[in-house]
Amino acid sequence: MSKKIKITLALLCLASIVRFSVAQEEIVITKQTWALNEKPLPIAVSGFTGEVHNVIRFDLEVLGCKIVSTNEAQFLVIGSNEGRVQGKLIDLISGTELLSKAYSGGTLRLQAHALVNDITPFLPNRGKGIALTHIAFRITRNGISEIYVSDYDGYNPRQVTSDASIAAAPEWVPGQFALFYVSYKGGGPDIYFHDLETGVRRAFARFPGVNTSPAVSPDGKRVAMILSKDGWTDLYTAPISGGELSRLTKSPEDESAPTWSPDGQWICFAGKPRGHRALCKIPSKGGEIQVMRIGAPSPTEPCWSPDGRWIAFTAQTRAGFDICIVPASGGTATVLVPGEDPYWAPNSRTLIFTRREGDGSKLYLLDVPTKQVKDIPKYLPGEYSQPAWSRK
Protein backbone atom coordinates (compact mmCIF):
# COMPACT_ATOMS: atom_id res chain seq x y z
CA MET A 1 0.00 0.00 0.00
CA SER A 2 1.46 3.35 -0.93
CA LYS A 3 1.51 6.10 1.64
CA LYS A 4 -1.03 8.14 -0.31
CA ILE A 5 -3.58 5.34 -0.36
CA LYS A 6 -2.99 4.71 3.32
CA ILE A 7 -3.70 8.31 4.24
CA THR A 8 -6.75 8.47 2.02
CA LEU A 9 -8.08 5.31 3.61
CA ALA A 10 -7.44 6.71 7.02
CA LEU A 11 -9.22 9.93 6.26
CA LEU A 12 -12.20 8.13 4.83
CA CYS A 13 -12.31 6.13 7.98
CA LEU A 14 -12.08 9.26 10.08
CA ALA A 15 -14.93 10.84 8.16
CA SER A 16 -17.24 8.08 9.26
CA ILE A 17 -15.93 8.26 12.81
CA VAL A 18 -16.59 11.97 13.05
CA ARG A 19 -20.17 11.46 11.95
CA PHE A 20 -20.56 8.77 14.56
CA SER A 21 -19.10 10.85 17.32
CA VAL A 22 -21.41 13.75 16.52
CA ALA A 23 -24.36 11.39 16.89
CA GLN A 24 -22.80 9.95 20.02
CA GLU A 25 -22.90 13.27 21.84
CA GLU A 26 -26.67 13.09 22.04
CA ILE A 27 -26.67 9.69 23.68
CA VAL A 28 -27.12 9.85 27.42
CA ILE A 29 -25.21 7.15 29.24
CA THR A 30 -27.75 5.37 31.39
CA LYS A 31 -26.72 4.21 34.83
CA GLN A 32 -26.22 0.47 34.78
CA THR A 33 -25.34 -1.85 37.60
CA TRP A 34 -23.04 -4.81 37.54
CA ALA A 35 -23.83 -8.41 38.37
CA LEU A 36 -21.68 -11.02 40.08
CA ASN A 37 -19.55 -13.33 37.92
CA GLU A 38 -19.05 -10.98 34.97
CA LYS A 39 -16.42 -11.94 32.41
CA PRO A 40 -13.43 -9.57 32.11
CA LEU A 41 -13.94 -6.95 29.39
CA PRO A 42 -11.47 -7.48 26.50
CA ILE A 43 -9.76 -4.23 25.64
CA ALA A 44 -6.70 -3.30 23.56
CA VAL A 45 -4.24 -0.55 24.42
CA SER A 46 -2.10 0.82 21.62
CA GLY A 47 0.40 3.57 20.97
CA PHE A 48 1.46 4.42 24.54
CA THR A 49 4.87 3.71 26.04
CA GLY A 50 6.60 3.31 29.38
CA GLU A 51 4.93 4.62 32.52
CA VAL A 52 1.89 5.95 30.64
CA HIS A 53 1.23 2.55 29.08
CA ASN A 54 1.65 0.83 32.46
CA VAL A 55 -0.69 3.24 34.23
CA ILE A 56 -3.42 2.89 31.59
CA ARG A 57 -3.08 -0.88 31.71
CA PHE A 58 -3.19 -1.00 35.52
CA ASP A 59 -6.21 1.33 35.69
CA LEU A 60 -8.13 -0.75 33.15
CA GLU A 61 -7.28 -4.05 34.85
CA VAL A 62 -8.52 -2.65 38.16
CA LEU A 63 -11.86 -2.05 36.39
CA GLY A 64 -12.13 -5.72 35.42
CA CYS A 65 -10.70 -5.33 31.91
CA LYS A 66 -8.46 -7.88 30.27
CA ILE A 67 -5.75 -6.40 28.04
CA VAL A 68 -5.77 -8.32 24.74
CA SER A 69 -4.63 -7.82 21.16
CA THR A 70 -6.77 -5.60 18.94
CA ASN A 71 -8.39 -8.45 17.03
CA GLU A 72 -9.73 -9.99 20.26
CA ALA A 73 -10.84 -6.72 21.84
CA GLN A 74 -14.22 -5.11 22.26
CA PHE A 75 -12.72 -1.66 22.88
CA LEU A 76 -9.51 0.01 21.80
CA VAL A 77 -7.67 2.73 23.68
CA ILE A 78 -5.30 4.28 21.19
CA GLY A 79 -3.11 7.31 21.54
CA SER A 80 0.33 8.61 22.29
CA ASN A 81 2.34 10.20 25.07
CA GLU A 82 4.95 12.29 23.27
CA GLY A 83 5.08 15.40 25.42
CA ARG A 84 1.50 14.98 26.51
CA VAL A 85 -1.07 12.20 26.75
CA GLN A 86 -3.70 12.09 24.06
CA GLY A 87 -6.00 9.24 23.26
CA LYS A 88 -9.21 7.91 21.82
CA LEU A 89 -11.62 5.22 22.91
CA ILE A 90 -12.97 3.14 20.04
CA ASP A 91 -15.85 0.67 20.24
CA LEU A 92 -14.49 -1.99 17.91
CA ILE A 93 -17.81 -3.78 17.47
CA SER A 94 -19.55 -0.78 15.96
CA GLY A 95 -16.43 1.06 14.84
CA THR A 96 -17.51 4.11 16.81
CA GLU A 97 -15.16 6.65 18.31
CA LEU A 98 -16.53 7.25 21.81
CA LEU A 99 -13.99 9.70 23.18
CA SER A 100 -11.09 11.73 21.92
CA LYS A 101 -9.08 13.85 24.30
CA ALA A 102 -5.69 15.40 25.03
CA TYR A 103 -4.26 16.47 28.38
CA SER A 104 -1.76 19.01 29.59
CA GLY A 105 -0.51 20.05 33.02
CA GLY A 106 0.33 17.82 35.99
CA THR A 107 2.51 14.85 35.16
CA LEU A 108 2.27 12.31 32.34
CA ARG A 109 1.20 9.82 34.99
CA LEU A 110 -1.66 12.08 36.08
CA GLN A 111 -2.62 12.62 32.43
CA ALA A 112 -2.73 8.84 31.88
CA HIS A 113 -5.03 8.44 34.90
CA ALA A 114 -7.19 11.30 33.58
CA LEU A 115 -7.59 9.54 30.22
CA VAL A 116 -8.78 6.30 31.85
CA ASN A 117 -11.00 8.33 34.17
CA ASP A 118 -12.70 9.87 31.12
CA ILE A 119 -12.97 6.52 29.33
CA THR A 120 -14.52 4.69 32.28
CA PRO A 121 -18.16 5.86 31.90
CA PHE A 122 -18.19 4.45 28.33
CA LEU A 123 -17.25 0.94 29.51
CA PRO A 124 -20.28 -1.17 30.45
CA ASN A 125 -21.25 -1.16 34.15
CA ARG A 126 -18.08 0.67 35.24
CA GLY A 127 -19.81 3.83 36.49
CA LYS A 128 -17.77 6.93 37.19
CA GLY A 129 -13.99 6.86 36.90
CA ILE A 130 -11.89 6.18 40.00
CA ALA A 131 -8.42 6.69 38.49
CA LEU A 132 -8.00 10.16 40.04
CA THR A 133 -9.17 9.25 43.55
CA HIS A 134 -7.11 8.89 46.73
CA ILE A 135 -6.76 6.36 49.50
CA ALA A 136 -5.63 6.56 53.11
CA PHE A 137 -4.02 3.64 54.91
CA ARG A 138 -1.47 2.92 57.57
CA ILE A 139 2.06 1.60 57.40
CA THR A 140 3.55 -0.28 60.36
CA ARG A 141 7.31 -0.52 60.88
CA ASN A 142 8.93 -1.96 64.04
CA GLY A 143 5.72 -1.63 66.06
CA ILE A 144 5.18 2.01 65.07
CA SER A 145 2.36 2.82 62.68
CA GLU A 146 1.60 6.07 60.85
CA ILE A 147 -1.22 7.20 58.55
CA TYR A 148 -0.48 7.91 54.88
CA VAL A 149 -2.47 9.11 51.89
CA SER A 150 -1.65 8.32 48.26
CA ASP A 151 -3.12 8.07 44.80
CA TYR A 152 -5.57 5.16 44.60
CA ASP A 153 -2.84 2.93 43.12
CA GLY A 154 -0.46 3.54 46.04
CA TYR A 155 1.70 5.99 44.09
CA ASN A 156 2.93 9.23 45.68
CA PRO A 157 2.45 8.24 49.35
CA ARG A 158 2.46 11.21 51.71
CA GLN A 159 2.87 10.80 55.45
CA VAL A 160 0.05 12.31 57.51
CA THR A 161 1.04 11.47 61.10
CA SER A 162 4.46 11.47 62.78
CA ASP A 163 3.39 10.50 66.27
CA ALA A 164 5.82 7.57 66.64
CA SER A 165 3.11 5.55 68.39
CA ILE A 166 0.17 3.59 67.01
CA ALA A 167 -2.03 5.28 64.41
CA ALA A 168 -5.03 3.43 63.00
CA ALA A 169 -8.44 3.37 61.34
CA PRO A 170 -8.24 6.32 58.89
CA GLU A 171 -11.56 7.48 57.46
CA TRP A 172 -12.19 10.28 54.93
CA VAL A 173 -14.64 13.10 55.45
CA PRO A 174 -17.04 13.03 52.46
CA GLY A 175 -16.31 15.82 49.99
CA GLN A 176 -13.19 16.99 51.80
CA PHE A 177 -9.47 16.36 51.74
CA ALA A 178 -9.62 15.58 55.46
CA LEU A 179 -9.39 12.51 57.68
CA PHE A 180 -10.52 11.13 60.99
CA TYR A 181 -8.17 8.57 62.52
CA VAL A 182 -6.97 7.06 65.78
CA SER A 183 -3.62 7.88 67.39
CA TYR A 184 -2.20 6.65 70.71
CA LYS A 185 0.01 9.74 71.04
CA GLY A 186 -1.96 11.07 74.03
CA GLY A 187 -1.48 7.89 76.09
CA GLY A 188 -4.31 5.82 74.61
CA PRO A 189 -6.43 5.37 71.49
CA ASP A 190 -8.00 8.78 70.78
CA ILE A 191 -9.81 9.99 67.66
CA TYR A 192 -8.44 12.99 65.76
CA PHE A 193 -9.72 15.13 62.90
CA HIS A 194 -7.00 16.21 60.46
CA ASP A 195 -7.60 18.74 57.67
CA LEU A 196 -5.06 17.81 54.99
CA GLU A 197 -5.50 21.14 53.16
CA THR A 198 -4.48 23.31 56.11
CA GLY A 199 -2.53 20.70 58.06
CA VAL A 200 -4.44 21.49 61.25
CA ARG A 201 -5.29 18.53 63.47
CA ARG A 202 -7.83 18.63 66.29
CA ALA A 203 -8.50 16.07 69.00
CA PHE A 204 -12.03 14.74 68.54
CA ALA A 205 -12.79 11.98 71.07
CA ARG A 206 -10.33 11.41 73.93
CA PHE A 207 -12.46 9.87 76.61
CA PRO A 208 -10.98 7.41 79.13
CA GLY A 209 -10.60 3.91 77.66
CA VAL A 210 -10.91 3.23 73.96
CA ASN A 211 -11.94 5.77 71.29
CA THR A 212 -11.81 4.04 67.93
CA SER A 213 -13.29 3.16 64.52
CA PRO A 214 -14.49 6.65 63.46
CA ALA A 215 -16.97 6.64 60.54
CA VAL A 216 -18.32 9.90 59.12
CA SER A 217 -21.97 10.03 57.97
CA PRO A 218 -22.47 10.54 54.20
CA ASP A 219 -23.80 14.08 54.79
CA GLY A 220 -20.64 14.84 56.78
CA LYS A 221 -22.58 15.92 59.87
CA ARG A 222 -22.01 13.13 62.37
CA VAL A 223 -19.31 10.67 63.37
CA ALA A 224 -20.06 7.12 64.53
CA MET A 225 -17.42 5.49 66.75
CA ILE A 226 -16.70 2.90 69.42
CA LEU A 227 -16.12 4.25 72.95
CA SER A 228 -15.71 2.50 76.30
CA LYS A 229 -16.05 5.54 78.58
CA ASP A 230 -19.22 4.14 80.18
CA GLY A 231 -17.68 0.78 81.08
CA TRP A 232 -18.49 -1.27 77.96
CA THR A 233 -17.36 -0.97 74.34
CA ASP A 234 -20.44 0.59 72.77
CA LEU A 235 -21.49 2.40 69.60
CA TYR A 236 -21.93 6.18 69.80
CA THR A 237 -22.49 9.03 67.37
CA ALA A 238 -21.61 12.69 67.82
CA PRO A 239 -21.89 15.90 65.77
CA ILE A 240 -18.74 16.43 63.69
CA SER A 241 -18.15 19.81 65.33
CA GLY A 242 -18.56 18.49 68.86
CA GLY A 243 -21.38 18.75 71.36
CA GLU A 244 -23.58 15.98 72.68
CA LEU A 245 -22.81 12.29 72.33
CA SER A 246 -25.58 9.88 71.49
CA ARG A 247 -25.19 6.30 72.77
CA LEU A 248 -26.72 3.74 70.39
CA THR A 249 -25.90 0.45 72.10
CA LYS A 250 -25.73 -0.46 75.77
CA SER A 251 -24.38 -3.95 76.25
CA PRO A 252 -21.29 -5.80 77.42
CA GLU A 253 -21.25 -7.60 74.05
CA ASP A 254 -18.97 -6.78 71.13
CA GLU A 255 -19.53 -3.78 68.97
CA SER A 256 -16.96 -2.74 66.39
CA ALA A 257 -16.37 -1.10 63.01
CA PRO A 258 -19.49 1.01 62.27
CA THR A 259 -20.39 1.98 58.67
CA TRP A 260 -23.21 4.29 57.50
CA SER A 261 -25.88 3.58 54.90
CA PRO A 262 -25.63 6.18 52.08
CA ASP A 263 -28.96 7.75 53.11
CA GLY A 264 -27.61 8.17 56.64
CA GLN A 265 -30.59 6.34 58.17
CA TRP A 266 -28.75 3.21 59.32
CA ILE A 267 -25.46 2.16 60.84
CA CYS A 268 -24.16 -1.36 60.29
CA PHE A 269 -21.59 -2.77 62.73
CA ALA A 270 -20.03 -6.04 63.80
CA GLY A 271 -21.72 -7.33 66.95
CA LYS A 272 -22.20 -10.46 69.01
CA PRO A 273 -25.90 -10.67 69.85
CA ARG A 274 -26.70 -13.64 72.10
CA GLY A 275 -23.12 -14.86 71.87
CA HIS A 276 -22.94 -15.21 68.09
CA ARG A 277 -20.86 -12.88 65.95
CA ALA A 278 -23.05 -11.20 63.33
CA LEU A 279 -23.49 -8.05 61.28
CA CYS A 280 -26.09 -5.81 62.88
CA LYS A 281 -28.02 -2.76 61.69
CA ILE A 282 -29.36 -0.04 63.93
CA PRO A 283 -31.23 3.18 63.05
CA SER A 284 -28.63 5.97 63.20
CA LYS A 285 -30.89 7.99 65.52
CA GLY A 286 -31.17 5.00 67.83
CA GLY A 287 -33.63 2.13 68.00
CA GLU A 288 -33.87 -1.60 67.76
CA ILE A 289 -30.93 -3.68 66.51
CA GLN A 290 -31.59 -5.86 63.47
CA VAL A 291 -29.39 -8.94 63.19
CA MET A 292 -28.45 -9.86 59.60
CA ARG A 293 -28.59 -13.60 58.94
CA ILE A 294 -26.15 -13.98 56.05
CA GLY A 295 -24.61 -17.43 56.41
CA ALA A 296 -20.99 -16.29 56.82
CA PRO A 297 -18.72 -17.23 59.75
CA SER A 298 -17.66 -14.50 62.23
CA PRO A 299 -18.34 -11.43 60.08
CA THR A 300 -16.54 -8.19 61.00
CA GLU A 301 -15.47 -4.89 59.36
CA PRO A 302 -18.61 -4.10 57.35
CA CYS A 303 -18.43 -1.37 54.67
CA TRP A 304 -21.64 -0.13 53.04
CA SER A 305 -21.34 0.62 49.30
CA PRO A 306 -21.94 4.26 48.27
CA ASP A 307 -24.83 3.17 46.01
CA GLY A 308 -26.46 1.43 48.97
CA ARG A 309 -26.73 -2.00 47.34
CA TRP A 310 -24.06 -3.99 49.14
CA ILE A 311 -22.27 -4.46 52.41
CA ALA A 312 -18.73 -5.80 52.07
CA PHE A 313 -17.17 -7.42 55.14
CA THR A 314 -14.54 -9.84 56.43
CA ALA A 315 -15.51 -13.41 57.28
CA GLN A 316 -13.23 -15.46 59.48
CA THR A 317 -12.68 -19.19 59.12
CA ARG A 318 -10.08 -21.50 60.65
CA ALA A 319 -8.01 -21.04 57.51
CA GLY A 320 -7.98 -17.24 57.66
CA PHE A 321 -9.95 -14.26 56.40
CA ASP A 322 -12.19 -13.89 53.34
CA ILE A 323 -13.61 -10.81 51.64
CA CYS A 324 -17.38 -11.21 51.25
CA ILE A 325 -20.34 -9.14 50.12
CA VAL A 326 -24.01 -9.39 50.97
CA PRO A 327 -26.98 -7.37 49.69
CA ALA A 328 -27.53 -4.53 52.16
CA SER A 329 -31.19 -5.49 52.39
CA GLY A 330 -30.20 -8.99 53.54
CA GLY A 331 -29.67 -12.34 51.87
CA THR A 332 -26.84 -14.79 51.52
CA ALA A 333 -23.22 -13.69 51.54
CA THR A 334 -20.90 -14.34 48.60
CA VAL A 335 -17.27 -15.18 49.33
CA LEU A 336 -14.99 -13.32 46.91
CA VAL A 337 -11.27 -13.75 47.67
CA PRO A 338 -8.97 -14.26 50.69
CA GLY A 339 -8.32 -10.98 52.52
CA GLU A 340 -9.66 -8.63 55.17
CA ASP A 341 -10.89 -5.09 55.85
CA PRO A 342 -12.64 -4.27 52.55
CA TYR A 343 -13.46 -0.66 51.63
CA TRP A 344 -15.59 0.40 48.65
CA ALA A 345 -14.39 2.74 45.92
CA PRO A 346 -16.75 5.60 45.02
CA ASN A 347 -17.90 3.51 42.01
CA SER A 348 -19.48 0.86 44.31
CA ARG A 349 -17.78 -1.78 42.15
CA THR A 350 -14.13 -1.85 43.23
CA LEU A 351 -12.93 -2.84 46.71
CA ILE A 352 -9.59 -2.18 48.36
CA PHE A 353 -8.53 -4.65 51.03
CA THR A 354 -5.63 -6.00 53.09
CA ARG A 355 -4.07 -9.42 52.85
CA ARG A 356 -1.57 -10.80 55.37
CA GLU A 357 0.98 -13.02 53.74
CA GLY A 358 3.84 -14.59 55.64
CA ASP A 359 5.18 -11.83 57.85
CA GLY A 360 3.88 -8.88 55.86
CA SER A 361 0.60 -7.36 54.82
CA LYS A 362 -0.24 -5.62 51.58
CA LEU A 363 -3.09 -3.74 49.94
CA TYR A 364 -5.02 -5.10 46.97
CA LEU A 365 -7.70 -3.84 44.61
CA LEU A 366 -10.58 -6.15 43.74
CA ASP A 367 -13.01 -5.80 40.85
CA VAL A 368 -15.98 -7.44 42.53
CA PRO A 369 -17.97 -8.63 39.43
CA THR A 370 -14.96 -10.31 37.75
CA LYS A 371 -13.06 -11.09 41.00
CA GLN A 372 -9.96 -9.72 39.29
CA VAL A 373 -7.31 -8.70 41.85
CA LYS A 374 -4.44 -6.20 41.40
CA ASP A 375 -1.84 -5.67 44.09
CA ILE A 376 -0.84 -2.18 45.12
CA PRO A 377 2.93 -1.77 44.87
CA LYS A 378 4.72 -0.70 48.04
CA TYR A 379 6.50 2.55 47.31
CA LEU A 380 7.57 2.64 50.97
CA PRO A 381 8.68 -0.28 53.17
CA GLY A 382 6.49 -1.67 55.95
CA GLU A 383 3.22 -3.44 56.46
CA TYR A 384 0.22 -1.80 54.83
CA SER A 385 -3.27 -2.11 56.35
CA GLN A 386 -6.62 -0.43 57.06
CA PRO A 387 -7.25 1.20 53.66
CA ALA A 388 -10.02 3.77 53.21
CA TRP A 389 -11.12 5.26 49.88
CA SER A 390 -11.69 9.01 49.56
CA ARG A 391 -15.25 10.22 49.09
CA LYS A 392 -14.47 13.37 47.14
Next chain:
Amino acid sequence: MKTANFIKLSIYVVASLTLLTAGCSKSKPRVTPIPGIARPSGAIGTEERLQPIRPTGGLEEGQPIPFGGETRLDRSLWTQDREKFKTETVYFDFDSSVIKPTERPKIETVAAFLKHNPQYDILIEGHCDERGTIEYNRALGERRALAIRAMLIDLGIAPQRIETISYGEERPVDPRHNEEAWAKNRRGEFVLLIPPGN
Protein backbone atom coordinates in the same frame (compact mmCIF):
# COMPACT_ATOMS: atom_id res chain seq x y z
CA MET B 1 -19.07 -11.97 9.60
CA LYS B 2 -15.99 -12.48 11.78
CA THR B 3 -13.69 -11.90 8.80
CA ALA B 4 -15.60 -8.80 7.82
CA ASN B 5 -15.26 -7.44 11.33
CA PHE B 6 -11.61 -8.25 11.37
CA ILE B 7 -11.01 -6.43 8.09
CA LYS B 8 -12.97 -3.42 9.29
CA LEU B 9 -10.99 -3.43 12.49
CA SER B 10 -7.62 -3.85 10.82
CA ILE B 11 -8.34 -0.94 8.52
CA TYR B 12 -9.34 1.09 11.51
CA VAL B 13 -6.26 0.30 13.52
CA VAL B 14 -3.92 1.00 10.62
CA ALA B 15 -5.78 4.21 9.98
CA SER B 16 -5.71 5.37 13.58
CA LEU B 17 -2.05 4.56 14.06
CA THR B 18 -1.18 6.40 10.87
CA LEU B 19 -3.15 9.42 12.01
CA LEU B 20 -1.66 9.53 15.45
CA THR B 21 1.85 9.14 14.15
CA ALA B 22 1.11 11.82 11.61
CA GLY B 23 -0.21 14.10 14.33
CA CYS B 24 2.84 13.71 16.49
CA SER B 25 5.75 13.72 14.09
CA LYS B 26 7.69 16.91 13.72
CA SER B 27 7.78 17.11 9.93
CA LYS B 28 4.10 17.28 9.08
CA PRO B 29 3.12 14.98 6.23
CA ARG B 30 1.22 16.54 3.40
CA VAL B 31 -2.44 15.79 3.85
CA THR B 32 -5.10 16.70 1.34
CA PRO B 33 -8.13 17.94 3.20
CA ILE B 34 -11.39 16.21 2.36
CA PRO B 35 -14.42 18.46 2.21
CA GLY B 36 -17.00 17.80 4.91
CA ILE B 37 -14.61 17.04 7.74
CA ALA B 38 -15.05 19.63 10.39
CA ARG B 39 -11.88 18.84 12.30
CA PRO B 40 -8.35 18.59 10.97
CA SER B 41 -7.06 15.07 10.44
CA GLY B 42 -5.87 13.17 13.49
CA ALA B 43 -7.03 15.89 15.81
CA ILE B 44 -8.00 15.12 19.34
CA GLY B 45 -11.50 16.16 20.31
CA THR B 46 -10.98 18.25 23.41
CA GLU B 47 -8.08 19.27 25.55
CA GLU B 48 -8.07 19.46 29.31
CA ARG B 49 -5.53 21.15 31.53
CA LEU B 50 -4.94 19.20 34.73
CA GLN B 51 -4.09 20.68 38.09
CA PRO B 52 -1.19 19.04 39.87
CA ILE B 53 -2.19 17.11 42.97
CA ARG B 54 -2.13 19.16 46.15
CA PRO B 55 0.51 18.41 48.73
CA THR B 56 -0.47 17.30 52.20
CA GLY B 57 -0.68 20.35 54.42
CA GLY B 58 1.61 19.10 57.19
CA LEU B 59 0.71 18.88 60.84
CA GLU B 60 -0.15 21.64 63.26
CA GLU B 61 -2.02 20.93 66.50
CA GLY B 62 -5.26 22.91 66.77
CA GLN B 63 -7.83 23.31 69.53
CA PRO B 64 -9.65 20.11 70.57
CA ILE B 65 -13.18 19.70 69.29
CA PRO B 66 -15.38 20.38 72.34
CA PHE B 67 -17.23 17.57 74.12
CA GLY B 68 -18.66 17.41 77.62
CA GLY B 69 -17.51 14.83 80.15
CA GLU B 70 -14.22 13.49 81.33
CA THR B 71 -11.21 13.37 79.02
CA ARG B 72 -8.25 11.03 79.23
CA LEU B 73 -6.09 11.99 82.21
CA ASP B 74 -2.70 13.45 81.35
CA ARG B 75 -0.23 11.07 82.98
CA SER B 76 2.84 12.27 81.10
CA LEU B 77 4.62 13.15 84.37
CA TRP B 78 3.85 9.78 86.01
CA THR B 79 6.31 6.91 85.82
CA GLN B 80 5.36 3.40 84.80
CA ASP B 81 6.57 0.23 86.50
CA ARG B 82 6.06 -2.68 84.14
CA GLU B 83 8.04 -5.19 86.26
CA LYS B 84 6.03 -5.03 89.50
CA PHE B 85 3.17 -7.27 88.32
CA LYS B 86 4.97 -9.17 85.58
CA THR B 87 3.89 -12.52 87.02
CA GLU B 88 0.29 -11.36 87.42
CA THR B 89 -0.46 -11.16 83.67
CA VAL B 90 -3.99 -12.48 83.10
CA TYR B 91 -4.50 -14.90 80.17
CA PHE B 92 -7.71 -15.36 78.18
CA ASP B 93 -9.30 -17.98 75.93
CA PHE B 94 -9.67 -17.37 72.21
CA ASP B 95 -12.14 -14.57 71.41
CA SER B 96 -13.15 -14.32 75.08
CA SER B 97 -13.02 -11.62 77.74
CA VAL B 98 -14.18 -13.93 80.52
CA ILE B 99 -11.77 -14.17 83.48
CA LYS B 100 -10.93 -17.82 84.09
CA PRO B 101 -10.86 -19.12 87.71
CA THR B 102 -7.13 -19.82 87.33
CA GLU B 103 -6.50 -16.12 86.71
CA ARG B 104 -8.50 -14.68 89.62
CA PRO B 105 -5.71 -14.98 92.27
CA LYS B 106 -3.48 -12.74 90.12
CA ILE B 107 -6.09 -9.98 90.16
CA GLU B 108 -6.53 -10.44 93.92
CA THR B 109 -2.77 -9.98 94.40
CA VAL B 110 -2.88 -6.68 92.50
CA ALA B 111 -5.97 -5.54 94.43
CA ALA B 112 -4.28 -6.28 97.77
CA PHE B 113 -1.21 -4.26 96.78
CA LEU B 114 -3.31 -1.29 95.63
CA LYS B 115 -5.30 -1.34 98.88
CA HIS B 116 -2.12 -1.07 100.94
CA ASN B 117 -0.52 1.52 98.65
CA PRO B 118 -3.17 4.14 97.96
CA GLN B 119 -0.64 6.55 96.41
CA TYR B 120 -0.38 4.38 93.26
CA ASP B 121 -2.79 3.92 90.39
CA ILE B 122 -2.95 1.04 87.92
CA LEU B 123 -3.06 0.71 84.15
CA ILE B 124 -4.51 -2.44 82.58
CA GLU B 125 -3.38 -3.21 79.05
CA GLY B 126 -5.68 -5.45 77.01
CA HIS B 127 -4.07 -7.51 74.23
CA CYS B 128 -5.22 -10.04 71.62
CA ASP B 129 -3.77 -12.68 69.36
CA GLU B 130 -3.66 -12.02 65.64
CA ARG B 131 -6.68 -14.19 64.83
CA GLY B 132 -9.21 -11.43 64.44
CA THR B 133 -9.49 -8.26 62.44
CA ILE B 134 -7.64 -5.18 63.65
CA GLU B 135 -10.56 -3.05 64.87
CA TYR B 136 -12.44 -6.07 66.23
CA ASN B 137 -9.36 -6.87 68.30
CA ARG B 138 -9.00 -3.27 69.47
CA ALA B 139 -12.51 -3.56 70.94
CA LEU B 140 -11.84 -7.09 72.30
CA GLY B 141 -8.61 -5.95 74.01
CA GLU B 142 -10.57 -3.18 75.70
CA ARG B 143 -13.24 -5.64 76.87
CA ARG B 144 -10.52 -7.81 78.42
CA ALA B 145 -9.06 -4.80 80.25
CA LEU B 146 -12.56 -3.75 81.35
CA ALA B 147 -13.30 -7.26 82.68
CA ILE B 148 -10.19 -7.08 84.87
CA ARG B 149 -11.09 -3.53 85.91
CA ALA B 150 -14.59 -4.64 86.94
CA MET B 151 -13.07 -7.34 89.16
CA LEU B 152 -10.66 -4.87 90.78
CA ILE B 153 -13.62 -2.59 91.52
CA ASP B 154 -15.48 -5.57 93.04
CA LEU B 155 -12.44 -6.13 95.23
CA GLY B 156 -12.74 -2.59 96.56
CA ILE B 157 -10.43 -0.50 94.36
CA ALA B 158 -11.77 2.96 93.44
CA PRO B 159 -12.69 3.17 89.72
CA GLN B 160 -10.76 6.44 89.22
CA ARG B 161 -7.50 4.64 90.14
CA ILE B 162 -7.86 2.15 87.28
CA GLU B 163 -7.08 3.04 83.69
CA THR B 164 -7.53 0.77 80.69
CA ILE B 165 -5.83 0.75 77.33
CA SER B 166 -6.38 -1.64 74.45
CA TYR B 167 -3.56 -2.49 72.08
CA GLY B 168 -5.64 -5.05 70.20
CA GLU B 169 -3.22 -7.27 68.32
CA GLU B 170 -0.58 -4.54 67.89
CA ARG B 171 1.80 -5.53 70.72
CA PRO B 172 2.29 -9.32 70.70
CA VAL B 173 4.83 -10.72 73.19
CA ASP B 174 5.42 -13.63 70.83
CA PRO B 175 5.39 -12.72 67.13
CA ARG B 176 5.09 -16.31 65.89
CA HIS B 177 1.95 -17.58 64.17
CA ASN B 178 1.08 -20.67 66.20
CA GLU B 179 -1.12 -21.82 69.05
CA GLU B 180 1.63 -21.39 71.66
CA ALA B 181 2.28 -17.77 70.63
CA TRP B 182 -1.43 -16.92 70.44
CA ALA B 183 -2.04 -18.22 73.98
CA LYS B 184 0.72 -15.90 75.30
CA ASN B 185 -0.62 -12.92 73.36
CA ARG B 186 -4.24 -13.08 74.64
CA ARG B 187 -3.57 -11.24 77.88
CA GLY B 188 -4.16 -8.41 80.28
CA GLU B 189 -1.01 -6.79 81.70
CA PHE B 190 -0.77 -4.64 84.83
CA VAL B 191 1.37 -1.50 84.79
CA LEU B 192 1.86 0.29 88.11
CA LEU B 193 1.41 4.06 87.77
CA ILE B 194 3.62 6.10 90.10
CA PRO B 195 2.73 9.75 90.64
CA PRO B 196 5.43 12.46 90.26
CA GLY B 197 7.65 12.83 93.36
CA ASN B 198 7.35 9.19 94.54
